[in-house]
Every structure is written in structure tokens, then in C-alpha cells.
Amino acid sequence: MKKILHVAETIKGGVATVIRTISTSPEDQDANYQLVYLVPLDQKKELHGIDARQIRTFERSGRNVRSLLGFAWQLARVVLKEKPDVVHLHSTFSGVIGRCVCVLLKPWRSPKIIYCPHAFSFLMESSPTKQKIYSLIERVLQKVTDTIICVSQYELDKAAAFGIERKRMKLIYNGIHHKDEARKTEGAEPIHLLYVGRFDYQKGFDVLLKAYAKVQRSDLKLTVVGSAVNEDSVDCPPMAGVEYLSWVTPAEVQALYQKADALIVPSRWEGFAMVPLEGMALGLPVIASDCTSLPELVSHGVSGYVFPAGDHQALAERLMKIQKPALNALGIEGRRIVRERFSAALMIRQTYDVYSAPSY
Known part of the structure; x- marks a missing residue:
């Protein structure tokens, strides 16, 4: 059985939806995978439908030093205790802190590291200086990453232009379950x-x-x-x-x-x-x-x-x-x-x- 640890520093919005979606293994292979999650305590409810016994949490009061250090400490504890085969890091802050933690733990645990930025920081509207700093961090950390999942062709191409190696990246579009029901259209106004x-x-x-x-x-x-x-x-x-x-x-x-x-x-x-x-x-x-x-x-x-x-x-x-x-x-x-x-x-x-x- 392969154990997967999903890690997110914040999961509000689309990240939670992505994690819930890929919490279902393909073609009824549930017996082959065990899933564990590390998410903020106050956002635990976003993982509705997932067994609470699989969810580990940390205290988050915002994007501040105390919360980020608490996240890093709890991630290290979870990795050492759960011994995951794969650590799947979601979003930029998880990607940076998570990969640093995994590098420090390498003498004891060496899981496969999967990183999905859900939009690289250097693609945001910011100054050229900040973009260079963000891209430098990503270029350095890619060396300790097994696979970087890009969720659009745009993201993959731009990441390559910023120096991320194409061989490390994989394009996987976000997907959604088929809906049998359709929207109910009504009259002219409003x-x-x-x-x-x-x-x-x-x-x-x-x-x-x-x-x-x-x-x-x-x-x-x-x-x-x-x-x-x-x-x-x-x-x-x-x-x-x-x-x-x-x-x-x-x-x-x-x-x-x-x-x-x-x-x-x-x-x-x-x-x-x-x-x-x-x-x-x-x-x-x-x-x-x-x-x-x-x-x-x-x-x-x-x-x-x-x-x-x-x-x-x-x-x-x-x-x-x-x-x-x-x-x-x-x-x-x-x-x-x-x-x-x-x-x-x-x-x-x-x-x-x-x-x-x-x-x-």
C-alpha cells in the first residue's frame, strides 16, 4: 500500500476542491492507497466527506512567522510519524516550506515530492525584482522535487521561460465529476x-x-x-x-x-x-x-x-x-x-x- 500525504498551508477555495477530487483513487484502487492530510485547523471543514481520522492539523492565524513556523514543525512531525511514500504539496507556501522540511528530514525519511503551485508566485502581478526572487527560489527547489504538476499549458510554458526544467513538469488539467443535472433557466428578468x-x-x-x-x-x-x-x-x-x-x-x-x-x-x-x-x-x-x-x-x-x-x-x-x-x-x-x-x-x-x- 502506498501512503500519500497531502499538505496545504491554506485550502480555501479551489485548492480544497482539487484535494477532495483526487482523494478518490482511480478505478476503485482504494485498497492500494492510504491518504493523510495536513491542513489548517480552522479550514478542516473544507475537507468534508473525508474521514476526520485521516486529517492532521496545525494552528494558523494568518500568513505570519508564528503560523508558518508552526506549519513547518507540524509537517516535520507528521512526515516522521506517518512515513508517507509521497508528499504532495499544494500551493506556493506549502511548496517552499514543505520542500525545505523534506530536505532537512532526508537522513530519516525520503518520500517522493510532488508539488503543485496552483499558479507560480512569479506569474502574479508584481515587480520584476520580486519575480526574479520568486523564480530563483523555484529554480533552486526544483532540484529536490520529483514532479511539478502544472494545471494549465500557460503555466507550464511560463515556468519554462523562467527557468523551470520542462522534464520536471507535468500538465494535468483540473477536472470535475460529470453532473447529470443541468441549470434551470427561467424567464426574461432579472x-x-x-x-x-x-x-x-x-x-x-x-x-x-x-x-x-x-x-x-x-x-x-x-x-x-x-x-x-x-x-x-x-x-x-x-x-x-x-x-x-x-x-x-x-x-x-x-x-x-x-x-x-x-x-x-x-x-x-x-x-x-x-x-x-x-x-x-x-x-x-x-x-x-x-x-x-x-x-x-x-x-x-x-x-x-x-x-x-x-x-x-x-x-x-x-x-x-x-x-x-x-x-x-x-x-x-x-x-x-x-x-x-x-x-x-x-x-x-x-x-x-x-x-x-x-x-x-
Whole structure:
């Protein structure tokens, strides 16, 4: 039996969805794998459906020195106690700290190290100096990494341009389970818009608020689902036609997808977002920015609409034009695309193939 340890410094949003998805082994091979998880205590509930006896936790009060040191200490303890064959690190902070911890533990334990950045730090909007520092860290740590999983072709190509060796990288698109049910379309008015995600700069939440404020349409309603997770959170001002909801259960999110007419994804950068996949699987059209990987999922005029990242005026102009019949047609095509190209079964099989491959 092969033991897999999933490690995440924070799992709010899409990372939790990815971990839950790949917690199902391919083709009923559960007897061949044992899964263990290390996640923040206050985010443990994000791993709903997973046996609590498999979950290890650490105290997280934010992205500060105390929390990061506590994460590193607990990871070292878990690796020594659980003796995993594979350590799968999710996101940048887990990737940096986790690989350093694994290097220090090498005299005692030497698991295979799999790293999925879910968007490299050097792909974020930042100064050239910061990008050079981030890419240097990644270039150094790649030497102790067996496989780096990239979730989009954009991410893989950009990482290669920054000096990450292609032979260490593997493209595995995020996938989603097939949905038998389809979105229920209703009458002409109003048009229900939906945003699901963090209230921060990366997710472009400020772009959505500025665009919506410019649109003078009484038939548009916007539901905002999420919360602030990082320090660069955006305020949520009261606006006519806007309803704010905190993080809700997956079942409640599914119900919101079912009722919405369009999903707004205004991100400035992404690894490969799960939210548009979830919506499209139910036939929900997506209005997305053209950042990083999103054009690999959302095709303009085919499965949704695309606007320039960070351009609230362009988003406002698009929202002024949308109509329900066209949105419904886009949603139907988007559902077909997800079913054919972005299945959970394919994602699971490719991930477990990486676990089973010989060490680099």
C-alpha cells in the first residue's frame, strides 16, 4: 500500500476542491492507497466527506512567522510519524516550506515530492525584482522535487521561460465529476450574475465591483459568495442589486449555480480555477478575464465571454449587452466542453500515475 500525504498551508477555495477530487483513487484502487492530510485547523471543514481520522492539523492565524513556523514543525512531525511514500504539496507556501522540511528530514525519511503551485508566485502581478526572487527560489527547489504538476499549458510554458526544467513538469488539467443535472433557466428578468471566490486583488473582485457600479440596468442582480482570506482583501460596499453571502456549503453553491444566468470570473491571475469548471459543468456560461489559463477553458462567444484582465470598463460594457437567450446557448456549449476535456476521472488517473512513476 502506498501512503500519500497531502499538505496545504491554506485550502480555501479551489485548492480544497482539487484535494477532495483526487482523494478518490482511480478505478476503485482504494485498497492500494492510504491518504493523510495536513491542513489548517480552522479550514478542516473544507475537507468534508473525508474521514476526520485521516486529517492532521496545525494552528494558523494568518500568513505570519508564528503560523508558518508552526506549519513547518507540524509537517516535520507528521512526515516522521506517518512515513508517507509521497508528499504532495499544494500551493506556493506549502511548496517552499514543505520542500525545505523534506530536505532537512532526508537522513530519516525520503518520500517522493510532488508539488503543485496552483499558479507560480512569479506569474502574479508584481515587480520584476520580486519575480526574479520568486523564480530563483523555484529554480533552486526544483532540484529536490520529483514532479511539478502544472494545471494549465500557460503555466507550464511560463515556468519554462523562467527557468523551470520542462522534464520536471507535468500538465494535468483540473477536472470535475460529470453532473447529470443541468441549470434551470427561467424567464426574461432579472438576469442573475454570480461571483464565487475570495475578496482579494488576485481574484479581481475590485474589478467586478467597479464594473457593476457602472452598469445602469435594473434587470441585473449580483450575488457574491466568499470572504476575505488574504491581507489584500477588497471592501464589500453596499450596492443596489448586490447580495453578499459568506462561504456556504458546496450544496448551497450548487444551488446558486443552478439559479444563476452567468458566472463572473474577473481574476488577474490563476492556476486553473475550479469555480468556472463547476459552473460550466451545470451549463452556466462564464464571463471571464483573459488572464493566464482562463482562455484555455472559456472561449469567447463559444462557452462564455472574455474581457481584458483588470479592465473594469470592458467588463461593464459586456454586462450592458448580455441577454438571457445568448447566455443559455453559451452555457449548453460550455457544459459539453467540460464533459469532453476536463473530467475528474482523467485528472485522477494522471495524478496517480505521477505518484506511481519512478522517482526522478
